Structure formats: structure tokens, C-alpha cells
Amino acid sequence: MVTYARVSFDRSGVGKSVEQQVDALQAEAVARGWIIGPVVTDVGIGASRFSTKERPGYAQLTTVLETGDILAVWEISRATRRTDEWAALVELCRSRGVRLFTGTRLLDLDDPDDEQQANQSHVSAVYETAKTRKRVKRDVDARAAQGKVHGQLGFGYRRVFDPETGARTWELDPVAAQAIREAVDGLLGGTTSMNRIIKRWNAAGLTTSTGKPWRQVTLRQMLLRESLAGIRVLRGERMEAPAVWPAIISEAEHLQIVARYRDASDPNPRRGAEVKHLLTGIATCYRCHQTINWQHRHEAGKVPQYRCPTGHVTRQAQPVDDLTELHVRYIIEQWRIEGFLAEPEQPDAAHQHLEEAARLEKLLADADAAYTAGDLSIARLTAIEKDLAPKIEAARERAASVATNPILHALVWDSKVTWDGADVQQRREFVRACLKIEIQPTRRGLREFDRESVKFWDISRGPASIMLLRNDE
Template identity: 30%
Template sequence: MTTTTHKGLTSSNTAADTASTDAAPVVRAVLYSRISKDTEGLGLGVERQREELHRLAAARGWHVVADLADNDISASSGKRRPAYEQAMALVDRREVDVLAVWAVDRLVRRLRDLEDVIDRTEASGSAAGVRIVTCQGDLDLSSPAGRMQARILASVARNESEQKGLRQRLQQRQAAQSGRPPARRAFGYLPGGRDLNEPEAGAIRECAKRLLAGASLTSLADYLNGEGLTTSLGRPWERTAVRAMLLNARLAGIRTLRGEVVGKGTWPPVLPEEDWHAVRALLLTPGRTTSGGTTARKWVGGTLYRCGRCRAPMRTGTRAGASGNADPTAARIYLCDATGSKHLTRRADEVDAYVLAVVEARLAEPDVAALLPAESPDVAGLRREAADLRERRDGLGEAFADGLLTAAQVKTASDRLSARLAEVEERLAQASQAGGLSYVLAAECPPVAFRSAALGIQRAVIDTLMTVVLLPGRSGSRGFDPETVRLDWKG
């Protein structure tokens, strides 16, 4: 006796089922199930199809060779269906006599896929054909009438798929216009999207503060991973994922649909809208480095310190070995070769240690709060202008709906307002230089916060407080000489 068991259902072939192998040969069947959308991730739709198919197999006395299922995979999206491919491989090798599905649309939803199934199941040479059987009836693909029926069913399935897609798009548009959150959970929110996940929301706020203070995306990814947090998909954080997360308009309570702003959301924002726009402007600043960073940015003063001979930015490098090539084991140096030769070099670790120590000492002074400049009238005016531009742009849709503007007029006005808004946001991003100092001074102990801050924040603080100028060493001097580092304090 051959038996295949599934969830308490058993299909079997015994001697009684087949009185003689000549009169009733064993029929080998592969069962295939599929569901396009498994919103709960429980596979219940596939499970119900499997139960029906096993009942069918038991009633027909088939031997179930394989029970295969594709869960949460559409048949019309073009995505790979691993279980479908396994089933068709069994068909190609003629290891089955029957391919059983709950309905035709579980197998194919496109006519070109049906034609492929017809070609692969029909008899050829000495190879017998493979029958297609559904829980609603058999399909005779060996006859013209049967193939026509299958094509009609596939056409109906295709039409249902297209109608379903249209309904889903309309539902998504309606949901967006009513301010409901998207179905997919966003980092910072609980499932359903209407309530904050406070540990994640707090981490987002910290990331926004650090970014505006000068931290890199890589350092933010390290921070999130260090807090034991993962993305909404359960993956470790990488800089690209951090960037995408911070650019998500849902953090500001803004509802979008396919990248288009639809209106205000009905959920609480993680960030004030003004703060999110500042983050967005900084991340989208033209020319902002999107790679992992350059070698110069791995040291505090790369491109930040100035040459005492020509005032050009100092870059980082290593001392040349005896052969004239860079020695990878040598100490890192700051060098200036603006004139075509290394006319000034200094050991990076010694200079950085001195500069960091001076800044820490200054941050420990009782009047440290006076270091933070008040927001300039220009910045305040830019923020007001940005808010006004967004409001005017958002109001164009209502003017179009009321018949006050044509579609062409709306596009022209929207393009003009968006272009001006991009300029204002870029200027605001450039004006956030004091962000690093603000972040450090807001800490309980500014010197400790500065020492433990990400490299980008340390650079921003130094750049806000002073200009570091490296001078040539004095002849005959040995070791580090503080007199060769001039600190020009700003303000």
C-alpha cells in the first residue's frame, strides 16, 4: 500500500483500489496550490486548497507524488513561482499523470502561460500526456474544444486579475486621501500604523538629531544596530536603509501615494514636520556624498584643517617609505600638496589629540552656553518661506478641484514652487552648521558628549568654534609642539 498523509487527510492505493495493474494502473498526481496575497502570513488560503485537493485525490484513488504550494505569490506578476516550476518539472519528466489544482486561475492567469502548459502536458512521441484536473472538473487539453475551454477560463482569470488590480488601486487612492496609513508597517510604528513604537520612535528622533549635527549615515546604522533594533523587515541596519527610513514622509505624518504627497495622515508623527523637512533637505542636498565616505573623512581634520603656508585644505595620507611608496604601516599624516609638492606635513594623531583636548576643555567652561549662536534672521525667514511654499503647493490641488486652475496651470505653478522650495531647503541644509554644537551642548556633560560623538559631529563642532591652521615645525624640534597648531576662534 502506498500512502500520502497531509493534515489528517490520507490518499491511498491498495490492492482493493487496483484490482489488477493491467485494468487500473496507479495514477500519479502532483497537487499544486497557490494564493496571491497572504495578508496575515498564515498560509490559510493555501491550506484550504490543499485540503480540497487531497479529498479529490482520495476520491479518485490517486497516488500523490508531490504536494506543492506557492504562498503569497501572484501568477500574473511575472515573479518566480518555485513550487510551480517544481510541478512543471515533474510534468516535463512524465513522473506524474495528473496535475491537480483547485481552479485554473491557481495555475495560470496569463494566456501565454496557458499555452506553455498546453505544450508541456500534451502527448508527444512515446510520452503520454498529462491531464489537468481541477476541483471544479477535468480539462481536456488534448482536444480543440478542451483547449478552447481552458483559454476561455484563462481569459476570465486574466480579466478578474486586472479588475482586482484596478479595485486595489482605487482603494489605495481612497485610503490615502482619507489619511489612513499604508498597510506595510513603517519603522517607528506598531502594526496598523496608527500608534508609535516608542523605542523605535525615540531612536528615529536621535538619528535625526545626530544627522543634523553632522553624523554620517554609517554611524547612524551602527547606533541603531548597537541599540538592538532591526528594520521593519527584521534585517540589520545599513546606511542605505537608514537613508530610506529618514526620507519616509510618514515620520512627519504626511500621507503619500507612489511618491506623491496626498495630504495629512491620521497617525501621530515621529518628527515635527519642520524637523523632517530639514532632515530631507540635508539628505537630498546636491553633491552630498552617498558612498561610504572618503579616506579623508576617517580623520578629524581631513579637508577641515588649513595649511599654514597657503591656507589650502589639508588632506590625509601616509608617509612615504624608503622606496618612495606609501608605507601602509606608517602613521597617518596631514599633508598639503596644493603647490605640487608636499610642502607641509604633520602627524595626524598628535594634531587631533591636541585639538580634541582643547575643544573638550572649552566645552567644560561655565559659559559654554554662550558659544551657541542664536538662529539668524535669515534662517528663521527661510523656514517661514519653506512652510509658505509647501502650503501654496498643497493648495493647488484644491484650486484645480474647484475649477479655478487648469491642469496645465497647476503643473506650471507646482514646478515653479517646487523649484523655489528646493533652493530654500538647500540653503537651510547649508545653514545647519551649528547643529553639531547644539547636539553636544544639549547633553548633560558636553565634554563627554563631544568625545563620544560620531566623527561628523566632532568635525561640525570644531568647524563651528574655530579654524585650525597647521604651521611648519621649528628646526631641530623633536616631538609634538603645540605652537605649530594655531587655533583661530570664531566669534
């Protein structure tokens, strides 16, 4: 007898439910005089069409089952809840003369009566799974519509229970919430960096919500969460109802963090090591558009270089860094001369732009509702959409453009934040916020460093005003 046992979710973490299934089935085998053979298990893995995990144990059955064996399962749903898998299992049992024991009855799947009973049990299991999923989805949707939590809020919050009603609520974790506020203030103000925060939090014993040390990827993911700004999201869509938990940062601050750190070109998001060179992961190759790496050759006469990962271009690092610094200083001076930041937008400017976008979206939603009710023609709805859609996009772009300025504003006006006094991480933040840099091939015949092979674009004023900078002395 081959035993297969499975449990979708094991709260204990040691597979007790699986052990109980195996014990019960083997007791039946002893009572019936069967020879106990291999035991195959899958723990913490679903068997329905909604499960995306592979089941290594179940896959073994094709090699473990031999002619004349008995396959014992606690019930048919333990074997599979997928119609395609069930059909394959039935065919496997038929072809090898394997009988199926379901805990109470031994079935011969070559017998039409036994096959019908097994098929009915399988259909019932599939239906129960789909019905449960529908019920859970309905509950999740209802909770989201009310701004309630589904699952865990994570770092920054703690769950509490009302002693009288037993209702679950969420409140700020005073230590973690304050750490988040300070981190966001520092990142947006240009006074700290991701790696500095990681070092400080790990040294202070602050861990992630799962008890692990912080890394750049986990810190970045945590800071990008909408829940920190009291925003309830369901399947990527923001819910209209206000969240029932308190916000740690403002929505405007959340937008600024998203604008600066959601970009997948963030340096080495999967590595915890601190980047030590100015343009690693920032400047890009002209041909493949991958970000460049830093390398140092130890042979005589070799100097540190920036190199495309594919080898399309290589350039000496120090002259490129020097040219980059020249452009940063130029941009700072231009701001001061032009008074670009002399009257910066108010701290809540991003929020005001978001409110304007929300107001316009409400008008568009009202128009759509009027069309659905028959009070508005399709031509009129199309005209309204054509008018409002670009205005909504423009309002969101204005909010995002405000989000790119805080660190640069600090560099220009805050006497405590200077290029000369900044460390590598802060300088990298400055460069990423105001420059796009591309390494191009050196012009033929030149032996010295070719300044024109490094292209700079001023992106400090937002995507609408990108300007190519010249490399003139």
C-alpha cells in the same frame, strides 16, 4: 499524477492552504485509481500579471510533466492567471498528451469542448484578479485622499483600537518617538552620527519594526520617511489632506534630513561597519567619479593611501587629510569673519520657504483648473507656468539651502562642537556638508606630494554659490 499547488499569501507561514490543496487532490487520485507522482508547490507567490516574483515550482512543470501524465490543480487559477502562461501551459499539455484535472473534472485540452471550458475558467480568473486590483486601488486612493494609513507606519508608532467602535488609529510610541526626535536633533545639530545612533539603539535593545538590529541602511531609510513629519504620500506624490497620525518631527526637519541623507553617495549605505577614515566614500576620482577607498600596504616603505576603486588615481592618505582639515578651518574662519551666520535664518525658515512654494503651486493649479474649465487660454496658461515654475523651484532650493547649515552652524558657534574635539564620524559630516573633493593625477616630474592634484570646492553656502578653493599655503 503530478500535483501543483499554489497560494499567494500564507498568513500562517507554514503553507497550510497548499497542504490542504495537495491532500484534497491526492484523495481524489486515490479514489480514481491514479498513481500519485511528484508534488510541486509555490507558497506566497502570486500568478497574475501584477506579480513580479518568479515561481520556481511552476517553472519545474516543464521538466516534471511526462507524456500521458495528469496535471492536478485545485482550480485553473491556481496554475496561472496570466494569459501568456496559460497559452504556454495548454500547448505543453497538448504536445505531451497531458490531461488537466481541476479538482472536479478531468479535461483533455486536445478536445475543443474541454479546451473551451478551460479557457473560460482562465478568462474568469484573469477578470477577477483585475477587478480585485481595481477595487483595492480605489480603496487605497480613497484612504490616501483622506490622509489615512495604508499598511504600517513603522518604527515610532503603534496601532491602537477604539474599544467602542473598533476603529484603528495610530499614536506615538513614547520610547521610539523620543529616540527619533533625539536622533534628528543630534544629526542636524552635529552632535552625533548615524553610527553612534546605531550603536546606542542596538545597545539599548531598540529594534526595527520587524524586530531586527539597526544597520545604517535601515536607519537611513527610516529617517527619510515622510510619515515621520505627518505627510501622506501616494505613489511618490504628496496628498493635500493632512495625515491622521501625529508627526514626530517637523516638516522643516524632514526637509533637512532629506537634503543631507537622500544622496546616494552616502558612505557605504549597505554596510553596518563604521567608516574609520576621513575621506572614504566622500572624495571622488577625477575620471570615473567613483568615491575613493582607503587601503594600507604592509610592505616596507608603504603608507596608507586613498585609491580609486578602478585604479585611476592613488594618493597618500595623510597629506590629503591634512589639506582637507586646512580647508575646513579656512571655511570656518571665513564664516566668522564675514558674519555669514551672524544672523542665521530662523528655525522655521525652511518651513516658510516650503509654504511659499506651496502657495505658488496653488496658483499654478488654479490656473490649470481655469484652463480646463475654459476660462483661460492656453497662451495665458503657458505664460503663468513660465512665470511661476522658476519661482517654485527657487523657493524649494532656498528651503534646501537652509537645510544644509545646522551642522556647520554648530561647528562655527557651538563651543561644545569643535573640529579638534570631534570624532571621525563627526568630522566626516563636517567635510561632507562643506566640501566637494576630487583626486586628480599628479603633475609629471613631481616626487613630493602634489597639492594641486587634490581639488576642493566650497559647497557650504549651497549649490548656487559653489567656489573652487586654492591650495596655497
